[in-house]
Amino acid sequence: MSAQTAAIAEKVRASGTSFYAAMRLLPEARRAAMFAIYAFCREVDDIADEEAPQADKQAGLAEWRREIDRLYAGKPENPIAQALLQPMRDFALRREDFLAVIDGMEMDATAAIQAPDMATLDLYCDRVASAVGRLSVRAFGATEAAADDVAYHLGRALQLTNILRDVAEDASRDRLYLPRDLLVKHGIASTEPSEVLKHANLAAVCRDLSLVAQDHFAKADAAMRRCAKEPMRPARIMGAVYGAILEKLIAWDWRDFTTPIKVPKWRKLWLALRYGFF
Numbered sequence: 668m669s670a671q672t673a674a675i676a677e678k679v680r681a682s683g684t685s686f687y688a689a690m691r692l693l694p695e696a697r698r699a700a701m702f703a704i705y706a707f708c709r710e711v712d713d714i715a716d717e718e719a720p721q722a723d724k725q726a727g728l729a730e731w732r733r734e735i736d737r738l739y740a741g742k743p744e745n746p747i748a749q750a751l752l753q754p755m756r757d758f759a760l761r762r763e764d765f766l767a768v769i770d771g772m773e774m775d776a777t778a779a780i781q782a783p784d785m786a787t788l789d790l791y792c793d794r795v796a797s798a799v800g801r802l803s804v805r806a807f808g809a810t811e812a813a814a815d816d817v818a819y820h821l822g823r824a825l826q827l828t829n830i831l832r833d834v835a836e837d838a839s840r841d842r843l844y845l846p847r848d849l850l851v852k853h854g855i856a857s858t859e860p861s862e863v864l865k866h867a868n869l870a871a872v873c874r875d876l877s878l879v880a881q882d883h884f885a886k887a888d889a890a891m892r893r894c895a896k897e898p899m900r901p902a903r904i905m906g907a908v909y910g911a912i913l914e915k916l917i918a919w920d921w922r923d924f925t926t927p928i929k930v931p932k933w934r935k936l937w938l939a940l941r942y943g944f945f
């Protein structure tokens with residue numbers, strides 16, 4: 668393992684991501700590919716999230732678009748892009764998917780997202796999660812067309828679960844990813860994150876959105892059954908970990924937005940072992 672690959676692996680481990688156990692089960696070249704994809708996502712996410720003038724964020728993302736150009740010209744300069752070179756070649760990772768991830772981060776960087784309409788939320792999820800899924804299934808070695816259906820649905824299911832888990836945390840950063848269509852349906856006129864957070868009907872909005880997430884989980888499962896089993900193992904683990912988070916949220920019924928819902932580390936490991944070996 669090169670020093671650069673080791674440094675990226677260490678960054679992914681230290682990030683504490685829910686997806687670490689699933690990525691670790693992969694054979695070496697595929698694992699290195701996933702770590703590099705994750706590091707890329709983290710990097711562009713950090714640019715979109717940082718406390719900085721909007722122009723700086725846009726410049727940072729524009730630089731990453733040029734870096735993707737250099738990657739596909741075979742001359743990456745950034746260490747993370749360098750780590751993507753071999754995976755990009757070996758696993759036919761697509762340029763449009765990397766660019767979609769950057770476009771998704773840009774949606775968040777241009778202006779803080781606050782109650783987008785359902786179509787915009789869907790586009791955002793496609794870019795920041797399903798595009799990551801399209802890169803991931805290739806790194807896993809899944810080659811069927813149905814693998815992109817897994818990415819489509821699992822990406823959306825994970826992102827919506829993430830949104831439902833982090834409503835309070837996102838509001839503290841002045842962001843609200845819940846769709847305004849559902850706010851209006853439940854009589855919430857405001858799109859101001861701190862106000863919506865206090866609204867009595869917020870739980871009903873979350874309940875409705877959780878049904879959308881559950882439907883994507885079910886469709887992702889159906890698409891996985893149309894794929895070869897072995898390469899989809901990490902996707903099943905990722906789905907199981909986040910599925911457990913969604914179940915906890917539904918059981919908790921959004922009674923209290925201030926208590927963070929967490930799946931304990933042992934449970935994540937157990938799910939990884941269960942889906943990794945059976």
Ligand SMILES: CC(C)=CCC/C(C)=C/CC/C(C)=C/COP(=O)(O)OP(=O)(O)O
Nearest residue numbers: 684685796799800803818821822825826829
């Ligand atoms: C086909 C396939 C594999 C699809 C999945 C694609 C994928 C991994 C999307 C990521 C979406 C997401 C909720 C990221 C949060 O990561 P985080 O590391 O911040 O999560 P955490 O806060 O739970 O640790």
